[in-house]
Amino acid sequence: MSNIQSPLIAKIIEAIRDNQLDSNHLLLQETIRQDVENKNSIFQIGLACAQNNRSSDARIIFEELQLNNQDDSRIPFNLALIRAMQGDLLGAIAAYDLALIINPEDPDILINKGALLNDLNNYKVALEVLECAIALKRDIPEAWLNKGVALNHLERYQEAIDSYDEAIKLSPASFEAWSNRSIPLKNLRQYVQACESCDKALSYQPDYSMAWFNKADTLHDLKKYEDALICYERALVYRPDHAEAWANKAVLLYSLKRYEDAISCYDKALSFKPDHFEAWSNKGATLLMLKRHEEALSCFENALSDAPQYPEAWANKAVALQMLKHYEEASACYDKALAYKTDIDWAFGDALHLKLKLGMWKNLQESIELLKNKLRSHEKAITPFSALSLIDDSTLHFKVAKTYAHEKFPYNPALGSLVKEYKNKKIRLGYFSGDFCEHPVSYLTAELFELHDRDLFEIYAFSLEQAPATDFMRSRLTNAFDLFIDVSSMSDIEVARYARKLGVDIAIDLSGLTEDSRTGIFSYRAAPIQVNYLGYPGTTGTDFMDYIIADEVVIPEKSRELYTEKVAYLPDTYMVDDSSRVPSQKLFARSEFGLPEKGFVFCCFNNSYKFNSEVIQSWARILSRVSNSVLWLSENNATFRKNLHNEFEKLGINSQRVIFAAKVDPMEDHLTRIALADLFLDTSPYNAHTTALDALKAGVPVLTKNGDAFAGRVAASLLKAIEIPELVTHTLQEYENLAIELALNPQKLIEIKGRLSRNRLSGPLFNTPLFAKNLEKLFMRMHERCVHDLPPDHLLKN
Known part of the structure; x- marks a missing residue:
């Protein structure tokens, strides 16, 4: 390649450097054609363009050079740099590959290609390329630095740390290596070392935004929110257009319940990166906390327009739709989310819980068995509350709660002892x-x-x-x-x-x-x-x-x-009641609520998520044995109502025998209305709690099946406290037999109702002053142990 530079070429380079040459691609191309023999001069023009923010011109020059000279690796190498600068990452990779065909043992080409593959999230191939570079020349710190990036993303955290350490040995003042080293340390929960690594980076480069950002992320994980906030703000001082820093600062502000401030930060992030789908989704989650459900839904839809397969956005959209009572759409969104990612935190079980709410029980038992297996493997498959209505197993409830608490609410010593x-x-x-x-x-x-x-x-x-x-x-x-x-x-x-x-x-x-x-x-x-x-x-x-x-x-x-x-x-029941909460003086007729004037009325006013196919099948068997009987349920939601009618029809029960009750206000009128029923049929594994208390207060006996877990034993506790323990059964067969007997034996039911009426006045269940005294005794015993520096211990009833 000739080194002779024509006067025209020299003039062009000077004009480019002085920013005095108008962009005229045709002129440059013509110049190249006229001086095609002097490739080195043309190469210098290309470099001058690249170095002076004229990447389009530089790209034209190097592409022209590439056509006419395919044995100089510098040309595709520089072409790759320019394409990468313009955002054409795949084109850049292709250019690096051309350079490697010419010079396969150039470590610089391999390092740059590896770095670009990292940018493309192709970490496995990036690692292979970077290891080739290191095999050729071990003393280039950039190779180890980029290898650390790939290893961190491949979740090979200790190897990533080792790679960053090699980079630092070769270049002790490499603030980028010190900063990056903190990321795998944080991922390994070595938070102190991660912060120290960031501090080392900042000692060499105090205005390095990414070190402040990484330190902020580490402090955030430590729940040192106030310190983390200071670091995010420093990161943004040095790089105000860093969308990720704005977004992570917003997540922190969300944790501090500063929701409006968090939304402002998300807006900042999105102004710099409008397609930041995670920021859209998280902004939506923040709006949900402010009960701005429609706006939240719009955010999730924006996230999904940018990333249609982003599972967390589908799950968040499901939550928003639930809040808006669009339950069927919400269920479909959960299905979408789990189709894309089966292990979204808590979503598998919460999706099942929503199906219960809708009375959608197809393949439910198989799903519950899968859920149990997930829980035994300590997966974050369901929130504790959702588990109560799906599983009657105290051991699994314990596992769910511990997993959830460990993830969401670890002990935090920030306030000191x-x-x-x-x-x-x-x-x-x-x-x-x-x-x-x-x-x-x-x-x-x-x-x-x-x-x-x-x-x-x-x-x-x-x-x-x-x-x-x-x-x-x-x-x-x-x-x-x-x-x-x-x-x-x-x-x-x-x-x-x-x-x-x-x-x-x-x-x-x-x-x-x-x-x-x-x-x-x-x-x-x-x-x-x-x-x-x-x-x-x-x-x-x-x-x-x-x-x-x-x-x-x-x-x-x-x-x-x-x-x-x-x-x-507590000596009687753990559940308290307000004795001033009494039925109104209104007189209701059954016909006002669509109930038959004659015949037996079974009722259950529980929330729909407490219902399941086993309960419905049991009730269908009871109804089939008790002619002229109806079942009176809370309406809950339209889909639930439709599905229950269909389910009972399949089980041979005319849907007209299943009557739904709309909500009645005030509460006093609801208590009066309950008295129109003859017997309250409880659900399992999640019992009636407040609804059972209401039924007993209204004079309606409650029939329950005792479960294994707390949630399935509450009705039994209430019945014991009101001294009607015979209404507590232990198997489904006992439960059904007793329901049928009480419906067909009016005298037995009258006797139970009479006892219930008397015990409401004399028993401990509705004696609120007695309950208050018993609870205060417990508080005093707790306090006394604490005063004497004794650890908490079980406090048995006196």
Whole structure:
């Protein structure tokens, strides 16, 4: 190749460097053709264009050179660089391959190709290429650096660390290698070392945005949110257009319950990268927390327009559609999500739970068996609450709760050890709930809060959700507590810090592992004693909740080992009621609700997710044996109603015998309406809880089948407390036989109803003042152990 440079070529190069040459591709091409013999000069023009932001011109020049000279690897090598710069990554790979045909043992070509394959997410091939480069020349740090990238993405984390270490040996000040090294360390949960590696990178290059970003991600994983936020902000100072940093900062703000700020950050990320489908999906999840369901749905649809096979967006879309009560569409979205990825966290079981809600039971038993196998393998296959209605197995419920808690709410020492001072004259009880509003939990507990002995206790409410100003129950509860605090806008750590500041002695979580729970508050140790009560019928699976309040029916002695909490036993039943919650004085006729004036009325007002094919088949057998009987159910949703009618028809029961009840307000009228029924048929494995209490209060006996797990033993606990234990059965055959006997033997049912009527007034079930005293005794026993520095232990009933 000639090195003679013509005056025209020299002039062109000078004009390019001085930015004085207009873009004129035809002129450049003509120049190349006129000076075709002087390839080196033309090569210099190409380099000059590439170095002066004229990549289109450079590409034309190198492509022209490539056509006329195919024995110089520099030409396709530079062409590859230019194509990569323009975003043509596959074209760049093709150019590197041409260079390697000419010079197969050039490590620089191999390293650049390997780096580009990493960018294309082809990590396995990238690794092979980079290992070839290292075999040719071991002392190039970039080869080890890029090999570390490939190994990290292949989840070969220790090898990735070793590769970065080799790069650092060759170039100790390689801030990029130090920064990248933190990523596999973080993935191996070696968080301290990961932060140290980022700090080393920053000691060499204080304005290196990616080191700040990687350190922020590590601190985020450690749940050191405030420190992580500072690092994200530093990363964005040095690189304000980094979409991933904006998106990850938004995830952190979501964790801090700063939802509006999180949405602003997602918007920033999307302004720089409009097709960032993960940011669209996560923005939607944030909007769900603000109850902006339609906007959330739009975000998930944007995510799916950019990434139609993104499973998490399909799962999130399912959640949004559920919130909007588009249940069938939601179920179809879950099916899509799981078709693309079978192991999305929690989605498999939650999809099954939704099918229960819709009365869609096809292949349900096979799916439940698959779910059980997943749980035995410690997969994150279902949320604890969804498991209660699908599986009657305390051991598996325990596994689910522990897996979920470990993933979502690990103990967090960020606030340090809690100093137990015991300066309070009275024991300070802090009740934590997102349901201090018109909700079953508050319907049951309102009077308890009012009855607490103010000579012995101070009662604080920590409200985790806002409620409408018109909410009557909210108004009543505000007056029931000595201090009612809306902490809905606070992060978990802020709530825990505030509880400590107020000197709460016993923190009582009324939510447990339900949908809107804030278990993370207790992971910071909000109080010396932390108690799981009422809202969730099972263990939290955590190592920071000290007690669960129960009774001997819901948690028998043999089951205690399946609870991470110590069991504090109440003498009668664990379930409280508000004695002021009584039926209205209205007089209803059966005909007002579509019920026959004569004939036997079985009823069940449970939520639809508590129904299943085994329960329906059992009820069909009962109905077939009791002529002139009907079954009265809560309407729940239209799909459920349609599917149940179809199911009963298949089982030989005329669908007209299955009557659905619409919701009735106020609650007092519903209690009056229940009394029109003759017998309440319970579900399993998830019993009636509040609905069973309502039926008993209305004078309607409840027939139940006792289960293995807490959720399936609640009705038995209530029946024991009202002293009608004969309505507790233990097999499906016993259950059906007794239902039929009670329907066909009016005298026996009349006797039971009479006893129920008397025991409602004299028994402990509806004696709220007695319940309050018994609960306070438990709190005092917990407090006494704590004062004497004794660890939590099972508190047996006195």
